[in-house]
Amino acid sequence: MKKETAFSILEGLKNGSIDFEDYALKRLEIIQKKDPIINAYISLESEEFIRDRIKEIKDDLASGKKMKIPGLIVSIKDNISTNFLPTTAASKILENYVPPYNATVVEKILNEGGIIIGKTNLDEFAMGSTTEFSAYGVTKNPWDITRVPGGSSGGSAASLSYGSADLSLGSDTGGSVRLPASYTATVGLKPTYGTISRYGLIPYANSLEQISPMARSVKDVSLLLDVIKGYDPRDATSLNYEYKEFDEKKFKICVPDEFIEGSENPIKSTIYNLLEKIEGEGIIIEYGAKFDKLNYALSTYYTIAFAEAASNLSRYDGKLYPNYNEGHSYREMSENTRRNNFGFEVKKRILMGIFALSEGFINDYYIAATKGRRLIRDEILKITKDCIIAGSVSPVLPPKIGERINDPLKLYAMDIYTVVANLAGVPALAMPAGFYNNLPIGIQFMAGPFEEKKLLALGSFIEDKTGLYGIIAGD
Amino acid sequence: MNVNCNDMELINKLIELSRLNFSEEEIERLCQDINKIRVLLNQVSTLSKLNIKPLYNVWDNILIPPVKIGIEKIDIYDLISNDRIYQKKVKIPWRGE
Numbered sequence: 001m002k003k004e005t006a007f008s009i010l011e012g013l014k015n016g017s018i019d020f021e022d023y024a025l026k027r028l029e030i031i032q033k034k035d036p037i038i039n040a041y042i043s044l045e046s047e048e049f050i051r052d053r054i055k056e057i058k059d060d061l062a063s064g065k066k067m068k069i070p071g072l073i074v075s076i077k078d079n080i081s082t083n084f085l086p087t088t089a090a091s092k093i094l095e096n097y098v099p100p101y102n103a104t105v106v107e108k109i110l111n112e113g114g115i116i117i118g119k120t121n122l123d124e125f126a127m128g129s130t131t132e133f134s135a136y137g138v139t140k141n142p143w144d145i146t147r148v149p150g151g152s153s154g155g156s157a158a159s160l161s162y163g164s165a166d167l168s169l170g171s172d173t174g175g176s177v178r179l180p181a182s183y184t185a186t187v188g189l190k191p192t193y194g195t196i197s198r199y200g201l202i203p204y205a206n207s208l209e210q211i212s213p214m215a216r217s218v219k220d221v222s223l224l225l226d227v228i229k230g231y232d233p234r235d236a237t238s239l240n241y242e243y244k245e246f247d248e249k250k251f252k253i254c255v256p257d258e259f260i261e262g263s264e265n266p267i268k269s270t271i272y273n274l275l276e277k278i279e280g281e282g283i284i285i286e287y288g289a290k291f292d293k294l295n296y297a298l299s300t301y302y303t304i305a306f307a308e309a310a311s312n313l314s315r316y317d318g319k320l321y322p323n324y325n326e327g328h329s330y331r332e333m334s335e336n337t338r339r340n341n342f343g344f345e346v347k348k349r350i351l352m353g354i355f356a357l358s359e360g361f362i363n364d365y366y367i368a369a370t371k372g373r374r375l376i377r378d379e380i381l382k383i384t385k386d387c388i389i390a391g392s393v394s395p396v397l398p399p400k401i402g403e404r405i406n407d408p409l410k411l412y413a414m415d416i417y418t419v420v421a422n423l424a425g426v427p428a429l430a431m432p433a434g435f436y437n438n439l440p441i442g443i444q445f446m447a448g449p450f451e452e453k454k455l456l457a458l459g460s461f462i463e464d465k466t467g468l469y470g471i472i473a474g475d
Numbered sequence: 476m477n478v479n480c481n482d483m484e485l486i487n488k489l490i491e492l493s494r495l496n497f498s499e500e501e502i503e504r505l506c507q508d509i510n511k512i513r514v515l516l517n518q519v520s521t522l523s524k525l526n527i528k529p530l531y532n533v534w535d536n537i538l539i540p541p542v543k544i545g546i547e548k549i550d551i552y553d554l555i556s557n558d559r560i561y562q563k564k565v566k567i568p569w570r571g572e
Contacts, residue, residue, distance in 0.1 A: 100559060100568050193533050207533065233549050239538070299518035310493065317494070322569040331494065339496035347495050348505060351486075352512055354493045364520040370529035372522045377533060408508050409515060425533035449537070 003470035006072050006166035006220040013071040020054045020071045024115055027073045031118070031164045034474075037145060040158035042078045042136050043085050044118040057113050068227050070113030075165035077156050078119035079126055080211060081200035082106055085116075089202045090134035091124045093316050093323055093341035103200020104235070105169060105211050105228045112227045117165060120155030124343045126171055126204045127309065128152050129179055129414045132405050133345045140401070141183060142473035143440060147398040150180035156214050157184040163472040166215070167224045171201055173209040174301050175393070175418025178430035181214060182393035182442025185432045185471050187221045187459070188214045190418075192449045193425035194239035197232030205308035206237070208301070208422040217469035218431055218459035225452065246454040250282045251461075252387040253445070256291040259391025259417055266436035267392050271443050274433045275390065278462055286387065293376050294420065300376060301419035302412060303356050303369035310353025313346065348408075373423050380424035384448035388458060392417050393430045393442040421446050429455045432468040480506035 012018030028047060035041055045053075057070050076082065079089040081099035088094045102110070109116065123133040131139040131154025141149040142162040149158045153170025157180030160168050170177035170188060177188030189212055196211045203209070213224035231240045255275065260268055279285050318324035318337035325340050327333030338347075356365035383389060394414055404411045421428035426449055433443035447455045463469040480486065486505060490497065497505060552560065559566050 098568075101554075207531070234554065239534075241538070296518050296522065299515050300522075302512075303516050303519050314494075320567075334494050335496050338494055342495070344501055344504065347493075347497065347501075348508060348512075350493050350495060351489045351505070352509070352516070354489050355485075356516065358489075358492070364523045365516055367529055368519045368521075368523035370531060371525055371527040372519055373533075374527055374530035375522075377530060381537070407511070409511050412515065423533075449534075 002163070002472045004163060004472060005217045005470040006069070006215055006223060007217070008470070009166055010069065010072060020058065021051065023071065024050050024054060024073060024117075027117060027164050030162070034142075034162050034164070037140065038142055038158050038162055039137050039139050040120055040155045040162070040164065041075070041118040042088055042090065042121050042155070045085065045116065050115060050117070053115050057115070060113065067111075067113035069109070069167065069223065072114055072166045073117050073164070074109055074114040075118055075120050075156055075159040075168045076106065076116055077122055077153050077168070077170045079122060079171060079202040080106060080169055081202070082116065082119065085119050087119065087202065088136070089125050090122045090136055091341065091343070091346070092135045093337070094202075094321060095135075095323055097322055099200070101200065103211075104197035104232045106200065108228050114167070114227070120153070120159050120168065122155055123152035124346050125202065125309070125313065126152040126173055126176055126209070127345055127349050129175070129411055130399065130405060131155060131180070132401065133343055135343060138401055141398050143184065143438060144398065147400055147439070148183070150183035150394070150398065152176040153188070153214065154180045157181055157186050157188070160184070160186045160214060160216050161473045167220060168214040169224075169228070170212050170214050171209055172212040172422065173205050174305060174422050175415045177212040177214050178393050178418050178428060178442070178444060179414065181430040183398040183440060185435075185440035185468065185473070186214060186216050187218050187429070187431045188212060189221050189225060189452070189455070190421055190428045191225065191229070191452055192427045194237050195241065195243070195450070195452075196228055197230070197235045197238055199232055199234040203312045205305040206312065207308060208305060216471065218429070218456055218463050219469075222456045222460070225456075241450060243452045244450045244454070246451070246457055251454075251458050252284045252286070253390045254286045254289040254383065254387040255390050256289040256383075258291045258294040259389065262416070263392040263395045264397060266397065267395070267441050270434040270436060270441045271390075271392060274443060274462070274466065278465055289383065291379065291383065293379050294416070296372050297376055297420050297423065298412060298416055300369045300372035301415070301423055303365050304373065306349050306353035307356045307366045308353070310350045310357060313350055316342070376420060377424040380420060380426055380446070381448065384426060384446065384451070388455065389446040391444055393444040397436065397439050397441070417444060425449060427452045427455055429459050431459050431463065432466070432471070434468070482506060482509060
């Protein structure tokens with residue numbers, strides 16, 4: 001297995017053993033060779049743009065500017081605004097739309113010397129768990145091209161997995177970076193709600209989603225988190241809080257049955273084996289903890305997500321954004337635009353959101369879900385006061401392309417373990433636990449609010465122990 | 476519409492409210508999918524009678540003191556560069572001058 005981490009590349013760039021230009025242009029070559037099959041990218045930077053960017057970075061370094069990721073290659077999910085590449089959210093309605101501003105996280109990456117090589121594929125407006133609902137084609141899993149890479153940040157995960165980028169940004173509304181990380185042997189962290197600016201993120205469900213760092217190792221994720229974190233007055237939900245310091249080498253992990261027992265056997269055995277391997281040396285593991293609220297987590301999550309989606313996507317009426325279809329009245333134009341440019345899954349979710357918010361239904365659906373959310377949040381905060389929760393990321397191995405998208409319940413069930421962290425607002429890490437028949441299997445850890453450093457310390461300890469980091473598929 | 480669907484009246488109402496439009500083939504799929512999704516969402520309805528305050532902001536009653544939440548106000552003109560403003564109105568690039 002070929003291994004490459006952002007840290008090792010950064011070291012090479014700093015000591016001169018790796019040439020900035022050779023390295024960046026080699027990534028473009030890899031993309032040209034592999035992306036016609038994988039389809040991880042929706043848009044790409046030109047060779048000329050990259051050469052200019054490298055010159056800029058070198059000038060900054062020469063002038064003494066200290067940067068955290070100079071010369072590293074970053075891919076960005078295509079629902080995060082960039083004013084130098086189109087931002088489509090994988091929807092026809094935003095085809096060729098170039099935002100007039102950069103998202104705050106994009107500005108931070110540029111300021112720290114990152115080279116943004118392209119925008120990655122996703123489920124339309126991040127609504128999906130497989131990256132099959134994109135207007136720009138399905139993304140394939142680099143470990144097995146007959147299977148999905150997970151979603152909705154499947155393009156970002158695939159771009160890391162086949163070695164075209166060192167770091168990537170995804171967004172996580174109900175598991176959208178953790179599921180792809182699990183299916184591609186990469187790492188994804190959903191940070192505490194409010195600690196990463198959402199300014200410039202094309203919204204799907206505001207109260208749940210966070211822009212999230214992805215990489216091929218936990219240490220690399222930590223590096224990217226350090227670049228993008230922080231308070232932003234442009235985001236009304238941004239928090240003026242620091243992550244809690246964590247210097248201990250002791251971890252208490254609890255494994256509620258509900259977070260693992262419903263998984264396929266190879267997943268269960270891989271996770272239990274890993275936990276057995278890491279027990280001791282400062283790690284205490286407690287089995288049999290209870291989280292009985294998982295049985296309504298999925299319905300709570302989807303009710304809230306649909307409702308917020310219906311509200312957020314009402315802005316695409318043919319007036320505000322460039323693409324529209326003609327009509328004799330505002331209503332007709334709006335209907336024509338939305339009919340012709342939204343995919344079926346998006347339209348379905350908007351419809352269900354309108355249903356959950358309608359008079360006569362709102363108390364039984366949306367309001368009931370917000371009550372369920374309080375119960376789930378309070379229970380998770382209680383458990384994570386005492387321990388880090390461990391369990392599966394996904395109940396199933398990476399599904400075959402087309403296997404799950406025709407049955408919404410089968411599709412939504414893939415998110416059962418991941419939606420909880422979004423409902424509770426807490427950080428959650430997905431990282432490689434092992435392989436079964438050459439298919440990656442991930443493990444998820446969930447901690448209390450602002451305990452990212454604790455999660456990353458645990459993840460870093462585990463990846464050192466297993467050696468499962470930096471892996472590039474197919475090499 | 477020739478689609479055999481128990482919820483057709485409700486679906487038509489929702490389509491109207493959402494300013495969407497579906498082909499006949501899509502309506503057929505929609506009927507099947509909505510039935511299934513409603514089974515899922517109905518699980519949450521059991522919570523509606525509980526005497527619990529709804530949670531809209533995930534950090535309510537958690538982050539203390541609340542003044543630490545970012546409330547710094549910024550003017551709209553700080554967000555937008557001068558070349559994008561004309562007579563105190565924001566120019567939309569794809570709508571021309």
